[in-house]
Amino acid sequence: MVSLDDSVLARMEKGGKRYELLVDPNLVEDFKANPESVDLNQFLAMDEVFHDIRGGERPTEEAIENTFGTQDILEITKTILAKGSIQLTTSQRKARVEQMRQQIIHEIHTAAVDPKTKSPHPKTRIELALDESKYSVDPFKRLDDQVKDAIELLKPMIPLSFESIRLAIRVPGAAYGSASRILRPHIEKEQWLENGTWAAIVEFPAGMKDTMIGKLMRQSSDTEFKEL
Secondary structure, three states, rough: OOOOOEEEEEEEEEEEEEEEEEEEEEHHHHHHHHHHHOOOHHEEEEOOOOOOOOOOEEEOHHHHHHHOOOEEEEHHHHHHHHEEEEEEOHHHHHHHHHHHHHHHHHHHHHEEEOOOOOOOOOOHHHHHHHHHHHOOOOOOOOOOOOHHHHHEEEEEOOOOOOOEEEEEEOOHHHHHHHHHHHHHHEEEEEEOOOOOEEEEEEEEEEHHHHHHHHHHHHHHOOOOEEOO
């Protein structure tokens, strides 16, 4: 379960009464999009509904049944998230917005390059352009959707190219475990060579090249790369 400290308040009002849950803010949009895709034990700080969480006031079973038509906490959670709202303190909202903002900047930094230099734009440059664009970060909207929205605003301001890079990589057998974990999402083909070296062909966003090579070199300085 999400900890009490990391959770936020989800609230719905009906019939003059509040119904409250404590939920993981990082999973709110995923739950709204597809409740079955989210582990309820991870999403909720407590698997019960309250009238007033701070005061510890709980609704009767009759009140829950009359309001939600069920005692099932999953169905109750669906209703509160669909018809209610997320209640954030000023500090929670500020922290959440800044966290999402940094994630957006990181995603653009790793996925895009300057078409002239073929290198990623520095995060500071992306950050300044994002500020200049007046993009309003939503603390709960899906990250992928916000990255797309931000990119559309940034394109007229800084040159962005979304290119992929393919590398042939050879890693000493002793470093196979750690190297393969790093590369696994990007592997097109892999095989073991007769000399005990593990070889793979990988493809990933060009902006990730330096970071990816750096990670692999920390596993073994004998790692070899060739751009295809």
